[in-house]
Amino acid sequence: AQSVAQPEDQVNVAEGNPLTVKCTYSVSGNPYLFWYVQYPNRGLQFLLKYITGDNLVKGSYGFEAEFNKSQTSFHLKKPSALVSDSALYFCAVRDIKKLSFGAGTTVTVRA
Amino acid sequence: EPEVTQTPSHQVTQMGQEVILRCVPISNHLYFYWYRQILGQKVEFLVSFYNNEISEKSEIFDDQFSVERPDGSNFTLKIRSTKLEDSAMYFCASRLDSPLHFGNGTRLTVT
Numbered sequence: 001a002q003s004v005a006q007p008e009d010q011v012n013v014a015e016g017n018p019l020t021v022k023c024t025y026s027v028s029g030n031p032y033l034f035w036y037v038q039y040p041n042r043g044l045q046f047l048l049k050y051i052t053g054d055n056l057v058k059g060s061y062g063f064e065a066e067f068n069k070s071q072t073s074f075h076l077k078k079p080s081a082l083v084s085d086s087a088l089y090f091c092a093v094r095d096i097k098k099l100s101f102g103a104g105t106t107v108t109v110r111a
Numbered sequence: 112e113p114e115v116t117q118t119p120s121h122q123v124t125q126m127g128q129e130v131i132l133r134c135v136p137i138s139n140h141l142y143f144y145w146y147r148q149i150l151g152q153k154v155e156f157l158v159s160f161y162n163n164e165i166s167e168k169s170e171i172f173d174d175q176f177s178v179e180r181p182d183g184s185n186f187t188l189k190i191r192s193t194k195l196e197d198s199a200m201y202f203c204a205s206r207l208d209s210p211l212h213f214g215n216g217t218r219l220t221v222t
Contacts, residue, residue: 032209034209036213042215042216043115043216044204049210051209090154094209097159097167098144098156098159101154102153103153
C-alpha cells in the first residue's frame, strides 16, 4: 500500500526564515507525490507535484519540493517564509484509484 | 479558473436522519472523489467514482453511504442514517489527469 508520513505535527518559523515541512513516502513502484495546503475553513489547495523528471519541483506561492529517492523523502521548502504561509500542509501519494494523505503539519510563521 | 463547488457549506442534522451532500465537479473532469476531515485532522478517503461506478471505497464507506452522479454535472454523497461520529468536513474532489481539485467542503454537524 502507498503511504506518506509527516513526522512533525507543527513547525514554527520566523518570517523571512527558511521553511521546511518534512514528508517521507512508502510506495511500490514509482511514486506520484503531492503537496496541498489548507487554510482555515477552506478546501485543500494544490501546491506542487512530482511525477517524474527533475528532483526539484517548483510550485505555487514560491514553494518547492525536493524528491530524494535514496531517503524516500519529499520535503516541502520555501526560502523565505511569510506570515500568510501559516496554514495546514498535507503531503500525499497517489495510486491508481485514490490520493492518500499524511496526517498534516501545522505551520506557524511569526512576524 | 473553474472550481469544484459544494453545497451547502454547513449542514446540521439530527442523528438518524438522512443527509445529501452536493457537489458540482469541474465540467470536463472524469474522476470524482469524496473525502472527510474530522476537526482539522487527517484527510480520509471515502470513495472514488469513475465511468458511473465506484472504483474504490474505504472501510469508512459502509452501507450507510452511497454516491450518485444523477445528471452528468452533480455528484452527491448520501448518508442514510447519520450518527454522531459522522460529524466532519466532507470534501468533494475531481480530476481529469492530476492533480485532484477540491471544493471548500460541507461541514456536517450531527446532533
